[in-house]
Amino acid sequence: MPFVPKVSAYNAKINTLVIGTGEKALKLGGNNTLPFYEFDAVSENKPAIGVEISDLALEEYVQPGLKSFYEGCDTIPAMAKKAQEIPGASFIALTLASADPNGANTSVEDCVALVKEVADAIELPLAVAGCKNIEKDAELFNKISEALTGKNILVLSAREENYKTIGASAGLAYGQKVGAESAVDINLAKQLNTIMLQLGVSADAIAIQAGSAAAGYGYEYVASTLDRIKNAALQAADTQLQMPIVTPVSTETWAVKESTLPQEEQPEWGDPEQRGIEMEITTASACLACGSDAVILRHPESIKTIAGMIDALTEVK
């Protein structure tokens, strides 16, 4: 008897979130299958990869391969422009790490100026991540959203403590897209979406950021949470969980010892940069398999590899 594949059709689908404008605008989500279940239905949109450019990149992107890729770029906007060349890059994720009041505490004005420069330098859509300080992020995103009105950027992210400010400015007043970041828990993710919707932010202006972790660092929680969110969105047709999932990977994986420990200290582990790339690839591929509609990565090698994986597993309409 010939094998007849059984197709699981869902009546629900993930919202389509558009970031950027014009030709290079990027569509996230929009699918009605579990990740890479092309045998159930052909994907509407491929998962996307954002290239992380930290505003501290000039000092912090020290790995030889990474450094040589950005050779000759002496400003952040120049790096962002260069990053667009990486095969598979579909948006730029500028991270304002230096804004942290416990760190360099770069002023809001300087951050806004930098974001504008970057936005002007690139063609790909832009996502802007903050410094994780609740008050500072709220202020930053407010001003950035205002300054970049019309650019349709993705702001990463609003949290329970500052969603009112960020949702009202980025999401309502300035028409940008907003990530909703919660701890790694399906209920907390849904609760934040619910109150964002209650605030009036439109469902297709929200991306879920249900936390992330480097593989091996409590990643099981991330995997099962992403999995459950996708299932709730498709199987249970839960409209409050049908937003696409955006997962920052690089900020997690480049901070763990597998990526940072110098070779002298652990010679048998091999080249640190290669280890970092492998951590990034391992984590990103797992996130995508569990339901991330976009991942944010740093190293051109990892981006190339993950883009290859996405291409091999999808067959977009």
Add this chain to the structure above:
Amino acid sequence: MAEITYLLENGEKVVVSAGIGNNLLEVARGANVAIDAPCSGNGACGKCRVRLVEGAIDAPRTSHISDEEYAEGWRLSCACKIEDDRPITVLVPDIASAYQSRIRTADLSDEREIKIFTDIQDHMNEVGLGISHRFDQVTFTMDEPTLDDTMPDNERFERAFLAAVGCDAVELSFHALRRLAAVMREKDFAVTAIYEKQAHRYLVYDVFPAGTDIKICALAIDIGTTTVTGALSDLTTGEILSRASAGNGQIRYGADVINRIIEQTKEGGIAKLQKAIIDETLIPLIDMMVRDAGIEKGQIVRMSVASNTTMNHLFVGASANSLRMEPYIPTFFRCPPVKAGNLRLPVNPLADLFIAPNIGSYVGGDITAGTMASMVWNKEEFSLFIDLGTNGEIVFGNNEFLMSCACSAGPAFEGGDISCGMRATDGAIEAISIDKESMEPTVRIVGKDGQKPVGICGSGIIDVISELFRCGIIDSKGKFVREGARVRRDAHDMGRYVLFESSESETGREICINEVDIESFIRAKGAIFSAIDTMLQTLDMTPEVLEHIYIAGGIGSGIDIENAIRIGMLPDVDREKYAYIGNSSLAGSYAISLSDAAYEKVLDIASNMTYLELSTYPGYMDHFVAACFLPHTDASLFPSVQV
């Protein structure tokens, strides 16, 4: 050493010397100065405020004290360390010791409360668990002794008793013996004796001069973690003669059972905790009820206590330590027979003390007694019985099976853990509604007309949160999202809703509910709902199967079911299915105090009830997080709630 003077608001003064580096709260506890510290001195609850009147003390300003208050000398006693040997004087405000608040004789004219009791008694009678005991009384006159008739008093009494009652053997109790001589001679050798018919003899519990109306009495007590209540009744008719309530004196050792168990393990702890409940709480409470009812202590010949497992361990003086550590083993489920005299209780020392049996470390006699009173065990339909105490306990079942679980809801339902929370006594705001347009509140306050507000009790807290949510003033996470004259923010941007300005309240402090209070309460209601949800789910059932839902607990005189459903605390089913049954633990205790059959029944209920340990149930945490939202993360569980 420094000399510390605690000035109490009632004018009393306690002077004690303490070593440098000691903690002001600890010193107060050692000196028996009652300062309310529900968090056991972690600086978390902000209730242990004292005012520095003289001297200096090393104390940081905490978020519970405003700059203004700090300047006035207000400190959290748990954060105060004695710096040097200069004398210190602090004022302990009445609010700080409010838990010991005046023992309150419950108003017997509260028809609803009385009806709950009479209904329960009727139900018990219907099922054959009405008054049943072997006590009676007899009045007779003895021959006066003469020089020719020199029989001692006790033999004279016994001879006359046998003749009057018509029995073969009688024994005079030691307690009665000591009273006998005076009593006999008061009314020319005419006496009334209260006795119990025992298997081989009649035992005389007490004697009284004849001619007065001597009632045989029973005493029922409910020892809650926060509140202790009692009902004194006529053992012959069941009529309640007096009722009273008081704060549990153990509160100064912590608001929750865990802190008290820890305190009990310290040196002298068993005696200390027992003293706090018996000497400082029960004895004054019983004395008051006895006075109110116009009886003598010796007339109380039966007594029952319903309480959670920790409370009955601390009460009888058994170690509760293993209750708090895995695998959570109590000393007893069923306490062996004990006489009230063994525990120095001010009733007839021979009175049997019936202690309602426990079924688990966290499901105790208050629940077995409450389950009996709720009549869940006697119905074919499925019922749910929920006791909203310091812990929430839930019983589900019918006449074929009973299942229980406990969830740690915290003291929020009794006003604990809430900045302006209080028990449902005079001055408590027990019902609140808010106008959606003007955001102005309308309240009902416990007490006589003109009673100024003091704080908010459990039912009021449910109301205010539900109303704030309904009016769109707070979001589903309990955060303030609407601005208005009554919505204010502190320096840390924490929102609060002001019910009464400081000038309007009895204490001179503003009465409000803030975001931290709301968050605590959302956790409490989340614990209750997720426990119900989980328990039903283990049986593959949904709330639709429920025919009756009984709500018990000291959250106030009644609970607005609509409001409780709107915040997602109780299942969204037909409102008609709900019934408030007040303090069911006391009601059950009352039934036991009157009836051997009821005591047998409660033992039977306890031995047939299964216990579900939620903490080991894999899905519980998930249910709990989902329930910590207004009304619930899964809004489809609350179809009637419009968000």
